[in-house]
Amino acid sequence: MTAEVLPRLMPRVSLRQTGLDQVLAGGLPQGRTTVVCGTAGSGKTILGIQFLSDGAQQGEPGVFVTFEETPDDLRRNARALGFDIADHEENGAWRFVDATFDPGAEEELVGSYDFAGLLARVEHAVRVSGATRVVIDSFGVVLTRFPDAPTVRRELHRLVTVLRDLEVTAIVTSERNDDYGPLSRHGVEEFVADNVMVLRNALDEETRRRTVEVLKLRGCDHQTGEFPLTILPDEGIVAITLEPELATTGSTSERIAFGLTELDEMCGGGMYRDSVALVSGATGTGKTLLVTEFAAGGVRRGERSLILSFEESNSQIQRNAIGWGHDFPAYIDSGNLRVVSIYPEMRSLEDHLVAIRRVIEEYQPDRLAVDSLSALERIAPARSFRSFLIGLTSFIKQKQIAALLTSTARTLMGGESSTEAHISTLTDIIVLLRYVEVGGEIRRGCTVLKLRGSTHDKRIHEFDIDGEGMHIRAPFRDVAGILAGAPRQLRDPERQVDEVTSFFDLPGSDGA
Amino acid sequence: MSTHLFRLFVAGASPRSFRAQQSLEALVAAALPDEREVIEVIDVLERPDLAEEAGVVATPLVVRERPLPTRRVVGDLSDPFRLADALGLDRPLRSISKERPT
Missing domain, CATH: 3.40.50.300 (P-loop containing nucleotide triphosphate hydrolases)
Known part of the structure; x- marks a missing residue:
């Protein structure tokens, strides 16, 4: 939890080592759900892993609900980035809810359904572990499994409501097709859109450029615009923000x-x-x-x-x-x-x-x-x-x-x-x-x-x-036009004052 | 031991839970008239641990535990023909439920 000097409208949960606190002006709104949108490979899952790892290290247990990668894959990928999920699990500080699709256990759909089973599991995991943080990764995958979009939207909305009732701070990830296109593939944010953060991994002049942007944070202050970020081994996402002030101790005349x-x-x-x-x-x-x-x-x-x-x-x-x-x-x-x-x-x-x-x-x-x-x-x-x-x-x-x-x-x-x-x-x-x-x-x-x-x-x-x-x-003393890139010798150095104008020649006109 | 075992996961006493249980019971009664204790109903709100074990996401969910291989069907099971096909049971000869959902 953040120790704020000034009282804020809403307490925040720090994303300590990610550098995102500055972008979020304090951290994620506590007890709320934040949707993190991004294209494939933009770092959504890594951010989720960092969020829970950070909590686990501070004695705040977390629940990771995964639809996409199996817990084994996540443990392995996280280890490669320097996060030891298995260790947190042993300490009771991390719990998976495995909602991945087992290809060997295909489910036929006959009639109407809801996600009460998933809700019950998430609620159970949160209560048993005493979790204060939840990650759901990702909404988009649910829709590929359950094609009935209105039902899925309704049920995901219920899930977010349950998370709010449980008073957990949650990150929900969601896919989008383009870094600068419509917000999400499935319109998932529309109903949990209190807080929306976008991770981008755009191709710019043949170079990948990662950025983060906070689209909205209801009732909370935040920075606007895109901030560059990088994903480092052993650390995960690190956002690159400016120092809050030009100098903390004031200018020196030394x-x-x-x-x-x-x-x-x-x-x-x-x-x-x-x-x-x-x-x-x-x-x-x-x-x-x-x-x-x-x-x-x-x-x-x-x-x-x-x-x-x-x-x-x-x-x-x-x-x-x-x-x-x-x-x-x-x-x-x-x-x-x-x-x-x-x-x-x-x-x-x-x-x-x-x-x-x-x-x-x-x-x-x-x-x-x-x-x-x-x-x-x-x-x-x-x-x-x-x-x-x-x-x-x-x-x-x-x-x-x-x-x-x-x-x-x-x-x-x-x-x-x-x-x-x-x-x-x-x-x-x-x-x-x-x-x-x-x-x-x-x-x-x-x-x-x-x-x-x-x-x-x-x-x-x-x-x-x-x-x-x-x-x-x-x-x-006897040359003019040096800055302009066309120096010429002056016969009469006293006349150089007249040549001063040539100092202001545009550099582009040098022709060199 | 019966040759068949169906585990039905429902969420509380909702109309959807009720419809699913009714549909499944009617189908099993017609297709397996000689077997007893073929259906096990589990309320995920009371036993979230069992829901976790079975990897339940959507409810109602019926899992055919026996015979192997397992089969899973999600929904209120309102279509008896498709339900029978999905669970590998004989199709009922006529409509088995008087209270077909609209």
Whole structure:
């Protein structure tokens, strides 16, 4: 049961580890039935198993009424996900009502019928076990066995009434044909529609995208819209929700060094402790180097740094860092640095986000670098990527971690990446790294495009990379049009004010 | 021991329960005139444990326990011909119930 600070209209039952409590604004309405609709494979049964397992662990027994999978199948499938149903059964905290269809015991229908037998069994199971939670999985299957739809609807309605009289909190699952079509195949919700939750497993750009949506929760507050979720082994459904507030302890005015003195100067004295910086640049402009400096800068100050690399392997990063004069193996040994390399394609974006949160929770870093977001962007549809970014940045801010995210620009000379389009409003600092072609020579330029809450150097500085790392030099005085990706040398640097307008050229017009 | 045994699961003293019991008794009396104690009536409201054991979902339900294999028929058994066929009994020669449900 939830321990609420504020009194609510209706007490709730927490779905603790699923993360659904936030979507439901507290949990399932206690003593009520909630219909969970979804297509095949959307996770309805898993949610039911989690709901009862969670109750069983807290000493609240549950009854699982199954029409579809046999108790043996359910025990086996649940075990694969890390739930030990048999153990709960031994402790008297789990009871099955097996209403599956035995093909060897076909039932002929002669005349009118009701489901009093099932009702009696459910009621009996609840009374004997003292259950406070019931799962019925699933309504749809009943109708394939008993084709008389009006009768079945009437009887299922009676079942829900019985559950309410028993004062149990129940989940009833129901099939639907399409993720975005009519609510259910059989119109089952119409009469138990106090609370309806939809699980989706939609195909979006050749990727499965799981979401949960609360359609209604009568008399109760809840969040609206779809929330991404993932199904993890050992845990089951985990919904990915935003942190309830931007930051719990308020913004900090503490500034921390980037790790690169010149860049700190450009930023007016470093970045704020709880800010998110985006470094954008074409390939080879030094983004990974900046990540290295950022992490090393943290370690020098005695902070813990975490690098999540989706492009280079752990050993590549360490070797490169050594080349730039940072002894990463020693930092790692000291415990102040951790490097995690993951192939972006290893799992879905939702799984990545959950995994990243886990690593952060466990390691508790002061600094986090993600290299690069663009590598993650290519594995998921735009919608998933956007919710990933929002989920990640809100989590980082809530934890008051200084973060450096990198994004790869698609063109060499300028232009923005689509990552930037998604993330620019979510970040506090944007640093651009650009190639600049001046007099038949490729040079590198770097500028701070945006720095929330502080003044900063607006000039474009030249920088170069050598065996000792990154060196930011004087601003370009004689070149204009760098941001637009079409730099040109100015004969008379004093005239550059007139060229300012070209800074506002659309990146798309670069033609590079 | 009789060659036949039918277990009839009903839910309380509802009209549907009554009709089912009457239909089954009439059919058995006509088809198996020499057998005694062929029908066992179980009220699922009183014996939910037996309903659980038999996997009862819909009621009324008649289970032919003997002879094997078991056969199951759901409903108020209002059609004597279909009931007889489903239970493997001889069809009655004429309508066996005066109070046929409408």
